[in-house]
Amino acid sequence: xxxxxxxxxxxALVDPVFLTVGNLTNVLQQQSALALVVLAEAMIxxxxxxxxxxxxxxxMAPAITxxxxxxxxxxxxxxxxxxxxxxxxxxxxAIGAFNGFLILKFQLSAFxxxxxxxxxxxxxxxxxxxxxxxxxxxxxxxxxxxxxWLGVPASIWIAGALFAAGIVGLGYFRAGRALYAIGGxxxxxxxxxxxxxxxxxxxxxxxxxLAALAGVLETGRLGGISANQGVGWIFMVFAAAVIGGVSMxxxxxxxxxxxxxxxxxxxxxxxxxxxxVPGEWKQLVYGGIILVALMISRVAGGKAQD
Amino acid sequence: MxxxxxxxxxxxxxxxxxCGSTTEDAATTGGSGSAGGTASGGKVGIDLPRADSDxxxxxxxxxxxxxxxxxxxxxxxxxxxxxxxxxxANTQALVSQGAKVIVMxxxxxxxxxxxxxxxxxxxxxxxxxxTRPDKGNVYMVVRADNKAYGTKACEFLGxxxxxxGKVVQLMxxxxxxNGRDRAEAFRECMKAKFPxxxxxxxxxxxxxxxxxxxxxxxxxxxxxxxxxxxxxGGVHLAPTLQVLKAKxxxxxxxxxxxxxxxxxxxxxxxxxxxxxGEIDATVSQPAxxxxxxxLFYAKAAAEGKAFQPGPTDHDSTIISLPNGLEDQLPAPxxxxxxxxxxxxxGNQVQ
Numbered sequence: 001x002x003x004x005x006x007x008x009x010x011x012a013l014v015d016p017v018f019l020t021v022g023n024l025t026n027v028l029q030q031q032s033a034l035a036l037v038v039l040a041e042a043m044i045x046x047x048x049x050x051x052x053x054x055x056x057x058x059x060m061a062p063a064i065t066x067x068x069x070x071x072x073x074x075x076x077x078x079x080x081x082x083x084x085x086x087x088x089x090x091x092x093x094a095i096g097a098f099n100g101f102l103i104l105k106f107q108l109s110a111f112x113x114x115x116x117x118x119x120x121x122x123x124x125x126x127x128x129x130x131x132x133x134x135x136x137x138x139x140x141x142x143x144x145x146x147x148x149w150l151g152v153p154a155s156i157w158i159a160g161a162l163f164a165a166g167i168v169g170l171g172y173f174r175a176g177r178a179l180y181a182i183g184g185x186x187x188x189x190x191x192x193x194x195x196x197x198x199x200x201x202x203x204x205x206x207x208x209x210l211a212a213l214a215g216v217l218e219t220g221r222l223g224g225i226s227a228n229q230g231v232g233w234i235f236m237v238f239a240a241a242v243i244g245g246v247s248m249x250x251x252x253x254x255x256x257x258x259x260x261x262x263x264x265x266x267x268x269x270x271x272x273x274x275x276x277v278p279g280e281w282k283q284l285v286y287g288g289i290i291l292v293a294l295m296i297s298r299v300a301g302g303k304a305q306d
Numbered sequence: 307m308x309x310x311x312x313x314x315x316x317x318x319x320x321x322x323x324x325c326g327s328t329t330e331d332a333a334t335t336g337g338s339g340s341a342g343g344t345a346s347g348g349k350v351g352i353d354l355p356r357a358d359s360d361x362x363x364x365x366x367x368x369x370x371x372x373x374x375x376x377x378x379x380x381x382x383x384x385x386x387x388x389x390x391x392x393x394x395a396n397t398q399a400l401v402s403q404g405a406k407v408i409v410m411x412x413x414x415x416x417x418x419x420x421x422x423x424x425x426x427x428x429x430x431x432x433x434x435x436x437t438r439p440d441k442g443n444v445y446m447v448v449r450a451d452n453k454a455y456g457t458k459a460c461e462f463l464g465x466x467x468x469x470x471g472k473v474v475q476l477m478x479x480x481x482x483x484n485g486r487d488r489a490e491a492f493r494e495c496m497k498a499k500f501p502x503x504x505x506x507x508x509x510x511x512x513x514x515x516x517x518x519x520x521x522x523x524x525x526x527x528x529x530x531x532x533x534x535x536x537x538x539g540g541v542h543l544a545p546t547l548q549v550l551k552a553k554x555x556x557x558x559x560x561x562x563x564x565x566x567x568x569x570x571x572x573x574x575x576x577x578x579x580x581x582x583g584e585i586d587a588t589v590s591q592p593a594x595x596x597x598x599x600x601l602f603y604a605k606a607a608a609e610g611k612a613f614q615p616g617p618t619d620h621d622s623t624i625i626s627l628p629n630g631l632e633d634q635l636p637a638p639x640x641x642x643x644x645x646x647x648x649x650x651x652g653n654q655v656q
Contacts, residue, residue: 017527026526030519131357133540135575146552218515223551224544226514227358273523279480279489279509 001260002300003243003293007267015274023270025152031266032155033058033145033221035259036214037233038240039159039166040207042258045241046170047203048183048250051099052114054211054237056121058230061091061212062141062219063125066134069141084140089212095121096208100201118234126227134225145220155217162210166255179203183250240265243293264293348406350604351381353396355411355436356388360540360573361593362411364655365435368597378601381405390414394421401430407445407604411435415483418442431607435600437483438632446603446613446624447632448596452484455589456491456535458639459568462587463533464500466566472504473533474524476542479511488537488570506531512538518545525553532565539571539588547584558583572640572652580645587641594651595620595635603633 011018037054044051065088095117102113147154170176178199181189190196219225238248244261246253268289277285350373354366366383373380381400386393390412397408408430412418415437422442425432431445438447463473475492478485489507496505506528508520517536525531536542546567550556555565569576572590579585599620606613615626622635640650647653 015527020526023523023526026519026522030522126358131359131363133360133544133575135544146548221548222514222518222545223548224514226541226544228513228541229515232513269519270523273508273520274527276506279477279507282509 003264003296004260004267006296007264007271011267011271011274014271018271018274023274025156027263027266027270028156028159029153029221030269031262032153032159033214033218034233034236034240034265035159035262036162036210036217037237038244038258038262039163039255040210040214041237042241042244042246042253042255043166043170043179043203044207045246045248046183046250046253047179047200048186049103049200049204050110050114051096051204051207052111052234053095053099053117053121054207055230055233056118056125057092057095057208057211058215058218058233059225059228060121060125060215060230061088061095062215063129063134063225063229064088064091065141066137066225067128069138082140084138085144085216088141088216089209092208092210092212092215093205094208096205096211097201099208100204103204104197104201122231129225129227131227133227135223137219137224141216142220142223145217146223147220155221158213158217163255163259170255175199180251183247183252185251236265239290239294243290243297245297265290268293348608349379349381349404350407350409350601350608351397351400351403351405352383352409352600352604353393353400353411354383354385355393355413357385358388359538361538361571361591364573364593364651365597367655368594368651369601372594372598372601376598376601376605378605380601386410388413390417393418397421397425401425401428405430407431407433407608409433409435409600409604412437412439413482416440431604433600433603433607435596438627439629442629444627444630445607447627447630448599448603449632449634450591450596450637451634452487453491455570455591455637456488456493457495458589458637459488459535459570459587460492460495461499462568462639462641463535463566464496464503466586467500467503467532469500470502471532472506472528472530473535474506474508474521474531475535476508476510476517476521476537476546478537480509485512485537492535503533510537510542512541514541514545517542518549521546521549522552525549525555534565534567536567536569539569539573539576543569543573543576543579543585547579550584556584559586572650574652574655577640577645577650577652580640580642583642587639590638590640590650590652592635592637592651594654599633599635 017023037058040054041051065084069084099114099117102108103110144154149157170179178194181194182196182199186196218229240261241258243264244257246258268286272282272286352369354362356362369383381403384396384400386396393410393412400408408425412434418439419441422432422439426443434444434447436449438449477489480486493505496503506524510517510520534546536546547556550565555563557563567585569585569588572588576588613624613631615624615631617623618633622633624631624633
C-alpha cells in the first residue's frame with residue numbers, strides 16, 4: 001500500500017496525464033490479465049505449492065480454442081460461438097488438473113513439474129499453431145477483452161469481481177482458510193481433518209482456469225494471439241505476489257496484497273512509458289524499481305520475506 | 307511413488323523408441339530428396355533461427371522449395387529457437403553429419419564468433435542470413451538493408467504528415483542489430499528531413515502485449531499523435547489495430563482522424579490491412595529471396611565460386627565487409643497502389 005501512494009505521487013509529478021481517469025483506467029485494463037494470473041499464483045503459493053506453467057496456459061488455451069472453433073461460427077452467434085470461452089477455460093482446467101495429478105499422485109516436485117509443463121504447454125502452442133500469430137479471431141473470444149460495461153472495460157469488472165471473490169473466499173470461508181493451514185503445515189492440516197490433496201488439486205485446477213481466462217482477456221485486448229503470448233510473465237507474477245506480501249514458502253499472504261502488487265507493477269510500467277525512459281535503460285530502471293518496491297513493502301510490512 | 311520402476315522404465319523406453327522412429331523417417335525423406343536432385347559440391351546444412359515468428363516460418367517454408375529449384379543437396383534443417391548455445395550445438399551436429407556448407411541466421415551477432423572461427427579452420431564456408439556477424443569470417447551475408455526500412459518508413463510518414471506532428475515508433479529488441487538499425491535510421495532520417503516531427507520511441511522487445519500498453523498510454527498522453535511505425539508487423543500489427551479501434555481512430559485515410567501506420571515485414575495480414583485502409587504501408591522483407599539467395603550462395607560456396615563487390619543480376623548490390631561480403635537484397639515499400647503485386651511474397655503464401 002505505501003508503495004502505491006509513493007508511485008501515485010511520483011507519477012503525478014512526472015506527467016499531468018498520469019492522474020487522469022483515462023490513464024488510470026488504461027493501467028487497470030492493461031493489468032487485468034496479469035492480475036488474474038497473479039490471483040491464481042497467490043492461491044497456489046499460499047497453499048504451499050508452485051505453478052510456473054500458468055504463463056504458457058495464457059497463450060496456449062485461447063490459441064487452441066481458436067484453432068478448434070472456426071472463425072465463421074462466431075459471427076452467427078451460433079452454438080459454437082457461445083462455446084468458445086467455456087472450451088478455453090476447460091483447457092486451462094485440464095492443464096491445472098494434470099499438474100495436480102503429477103504433483104499429488106505421482107508426488108513429483110511442483111517446481112520441476114510445472115517448469116517442464118511450462119515448456120510442454122508452450123511447445124504444444126507452437127506446434128499446433130505452427131508458430132504463426134493468429135489473426136482475425138472469432139468475435140466470441142475477442143469480446144470480453146475489448147468490451148466496455150457501464151463505461152468501464154469489461155476486463156476490469158471481471159478481474160475486480162474475481163479478486164473480491166478471492167478476498168472473501170480466502171478470508172472467511174472454510175475451504176479458503178484451509179489453504180493457509182495446508183501451506184503452513186500440511187501434516188497438521190491433514191491431522192485436523194482437512195482433505196489436503198483434494199483442496200490442493202482444486203487450487204491447481206482453479207489456477208489453470210484463471211490463467212486461461214487471463215488468456216481470453218489478453219487476446220481480446222491485443223486482437224490477436226502471437227506465438228509468444230504469456231511468455232516471460234511468470235517473473236512479473238512472482239514479483240507482484242511477493243511485493244504484495246505473499247510468502248514463497250506458503251501459508252502467508254493475502255489476496256488483497258497480491259492485488260496491490262499487480263497495481264505496483266502496472267503503475268511502474270505506466271510511469272516509465274509516460275516519462276519516455278530510453279529503451280536501453282528501461283529494463284535496468286524497471287528492475288531497480290521492483291527491488292525498491294520489495295524493500296519498501298518489507299520495511300512497511302515489518303516481517304521478513306521468505 | 308506408487309508406480310513401480312517397471313512402469314517408469316517402460317514409459318521411458320516407449321518415448322525413446324518413438325523418438326528413434328521419427329529420426330529414421332526424417333533421415334529417409336532427406337535421403338530421397340538428395341537422390342532426386344543433381345547435387346554437386348556437397349551437402350548444405352541449414353539452421354533456422356526460431357519457430358515462433360511469422361516471418362521465419364515463411365522463410366522455413368521457402369527453404370525446401372528453393373533447394374529443389376536450385377538442386378541443392380540440403381540436409382534436414384535444425385532449429386536453434388533463438389538461442390545461440392543451441393545454434394552452436396546444431397552447427398556442430400550438422401558438421402559431424404557431413405555438411406560442407408552451413409547456412410545460419412545468428413540472432414546474437416556477437417556470440418557466434420568462435421563458432422565461425424572453428425568452421426573456418428575446418429574450411430566450411432558460412433552463409434549468414436538476415437544478420438551480419440560482428441566477428442569471424444563469412445562467405446556471404448544475405449540480408450536486406452534494415453537501415454533502408456527505417457528510412458523508407460520515415461520518408462513515407464514524413465510526407466503524409468506534411469513534415470509536422472507526432473509519431474510513435476514501436477521498436478523491436480535493441481539487442482538485435484535489425485531492431486537497432488531500423489530505430490536509428492528512422493530517428494536520424496526524421497531529425498534530418500522532418501525536424502518538425504516529434505518521435506516517441508517505445509522499446510517493446512518484440513512483444514505485442516508491451517506494444518499495446520505503450521501505444522495506449524502514449525495516445526492518452528498525446529491524443530494528437532498522427533503516425534505509427536511498427537518494427538515488425540507479425541507482433542505489432544494486431545495490438546496496434548486493436549488500440550486504434552478502441553480509441554475510435556481506425557478510420558479510412560481520407561478521414562482527418564486517421565492515424566498513418568507504416569509496418570515492417572510484408573506478411574499477408576499487413577496486406578489485408580492495407581487493402582482495408584486500416585494501415586497505409588509496409589516494407590516487405592523478402593522471405594522468399596532470403597531463402598533463395600542463402601541457398602544460391604551456399605551452392606556456389608560448395609562449388610568453390612567467388613564473388614566480387616558490385617551490382618548483381620537480381621537488383622541488389624554486394625558490398626564488402628571486414629569479415630566477408632554482403633548481398634543487400636531489395637525490400638520494396640508496399641502501399642495501396644502495389645499491394646496486389648503477385649511478386650510480393652506476402653501474396654504467394656496461403
